[in-house]
Amino acid sequence: MNTEAFPRGSPKPNGPRVCVIGGGGTGAALAYDLSLRGLRVVLLEKGELTSGTTGRHHGQLHSGARYALGDRAIARECYEETLILRRIVPEAIEYNGGFFIAIGEEEAELAPRFVAACLEAGIPAREIPAARALELEPGMNPALSRAVWVPDGTFDAWRLPLAFFAAARALGAEIRAWTEVLGLDRSGGRVVAARVLDRSREPFREELVEADYFVSATGAWAGKVGALAGLDVPITPAPGAMLAARGRLVDRVVSRLRPAGDGDIMVPQRGLSIIGSTQSVTDSPDAILPAPGDRDFLAGAGAELVPAFGAAPVHAVWAAARPLAGRSSDEGRSISRDFAALDHEERDGVAGMATIIGGKATVLRAMAEKAADLVAAKLGVEAPCRTARYALPSWREYYGRKA
Numbered sequence: 110m111n112t113e114a115f116p117r118g119s120p121k122p123n124g125p126r127v128c129v130i131g132g133g134g135t136g137a138a139l140a141y142d143l144s145l146r147g148l149r150v151v152l153l154e155k156g157e158l159t160s161g162t163t164g165r166h167h168g169q170l171h172s173g174a175r176y177a178l179g180d181r182a183i184a185r186e187c188y189e190e191t192l193i194l195r196r197i198v199p200e201a202i203e204y205n206g207g208f209f210i211a212i213g214e215e216e217a218e219l220a221p222r223f224v225a226a227c228l229e230a231g232i233p234a235r236e237i238p239a240a241r242a243l244e245l246e247p248g249m250n251p252a253l254s255r256a257v258w259v260p261d262g263t264f265d266a267w268r269l270p271l272a273f274f275a276a277a278r279a280l281g282a283e284i285r286a287w288t289e290v291l292g293l294d295r296s297g298g299r300v301v302a303a304r305v306l307d308r309s310r311e312p313f314r315e316e317l318v319e320a321d322y323f324v325s326a327t328g329a330w331a332g333k334v335g336a337l338a339g340l341d342v343p344i345t346p347a348p349g350a351m352l353a354a355r356g357r358l359v360d361r362v363v364s365r366l367r368p369a370g371d372g373d374i375m376v377p378q379r380g381l382s383i384i385g386s387t388q389s390v391t392d393s394p395d396a397i398l399p400a401p402g403d404r405d406f407l408a409g410a411g412a413e414l415v416p417a418f419g420a421a422p423v424h425a426v427w428a429a430a431r432p433l434a435g436r437s438s439d440e441g442r443s444i445s446r447d448f449a450a451l452d453h454e455e456r457d458g459v460a461g462m463a464t465i466i467g468g469k470a471t472v473l474r475a476m477a478e479k480a481a482d483l484v485a486a487k488l489g490v491e492a493p494c495r496t497a498r499y500a501l502p503s504w505r506e507y508y509g510r511k512a
């Protein structure tokens with residue numbers, strides 16, 4: 110598909126009014142998608158934009174290779190989305206590629222099956238000689254015996270969603286940070302209004318926001334927000350910790366060639382190298398901190414991938430909560446990384462509201478498309494998704510600055 114110029118100067122949307130709750134990447138992409146379809150959008154975010162999981166993740170533009178052994182469809186979708194994002198928002202992406210490296214016999218034996226799984230998912234992975242991989246990325250563990258190149262990349266956790274926010278706002282969406290939804294009012298079996306607390310300026314004030322349809326794009330908070338409307342949303346907030354060391358020790362994403370687990374990905378971000386992550390579960394995604402022991406575990410895991418990591422000064426250790434779609438008793442490990450748009454009318458007999466859950470930052474546009482398709486169908490709007498078509502405005506535009 111060709112990339113067209115952003116449709117500036119389009120008539121302001123005048124369709125039904127949709128309230129998007131949650132100002133992370135998913136909410137940003139959804140506000141943009143709905144605005145492009147001619148819907149009037151108001152987005153409510155309780156903190157600063159991207160202050161949830163979106164502003165605190167690893168920043169890996171997943172080629173899908175990490176998921177290829179477990180789920181080809183998720184892997185394929187990741188890769189297809191990276192191709193779209195590279196066209197529409199190149200400014201936020203460093204397309205540097207990645208290596209999966211085998212340390213030890215078991216990992217080495219996995220290489221052919223891993224490459225085959227990637228190729229089946231449409232991901233152009235290829236094994237390259239270990240010595241050549243080390244020439245290209247000399248920081249990697251010299252004990253590696255096999256290396257597979259994959260089309261991974263990195264992206265800026267803030268600039269990517271901000272470009273979507275800028276696009277939504279340019280089309281007339283109202284983006285309201287520091288506005289928390291405290292309640293969702295139902296009338297005649299339908300969600301009709303959000304009771305909000307606006308903390309964007311003093312004095313703080315409570316207010317009613319009415320809309321024709323509500324979508325919760327609240328990630329790990331989706332259970333709490335659903336409960337405000339009396340809904341039981343199946344979500345597992347699964348915190349993970351990351352450690353950033355000073356120094357760009359590699360230029361590509363470097364992952365362990367083994368089934369996805371803890372401490373097996375190193376991502377270069379500007380002048381830092383970030384190892385992640387761990388996984389546990391929690392009821393409350395607010396104020397998540399790394400667990401005792403995370404720092405030492407991650408430092409050790411990082412040094413196994415890139416030996417210099419062990420001696421590099423620590424820049425930060427932090428954690429965020431994955432919004433895993435579903436429930437499980439095994440710390441969320443058996444929950445798929447897929448996403449779903451829940452139609453609460455069909456599922457729970459409550460009209461006027463949907464929830465988009467699961468997924469990952471790389472697939473924010475696809476998540477928004479799925480949710481917006483549902484909203485459009487509910488509201489009788491025929492306009493199709495067009496978000497893969499246009500180059501997004503610069504993230505700077507969100508703050509009123511020229512690109």
Ligand SMILES: Cc1cc2nc3c(=O)[nH]c(=O)nc-3n(C[C@H](O)[C@H](O)[C@H](O)COP(=O)(O)OP(=O)(O)OC[C@H]3O[C@@H](n4cnc5c(N)ncnc54)[C@H](O)[C@@H]3O)c2cc1C
Binds near residue numbers: 159164
């Ligand atoms: C450790 C870790 C590493 C990860 N690494 C990667 C990676 O490298 N690549 C990748 O693609 N993905 C990664 N992910 C996954 C990715 O970060 C998430 O899937 C994604 O950021 C979720 O975005 P979201 O917009 O759905 O949720 P969020 O960003 O959490 O947004 C939800 C928003 O809703 C708001 N909200 C909650 N309650 C209310 C309310 N009552 N009223 C108003 N607003 C409310 C919150 O404040 C929040 O801002 C990682 C996740 C973790 C935990």
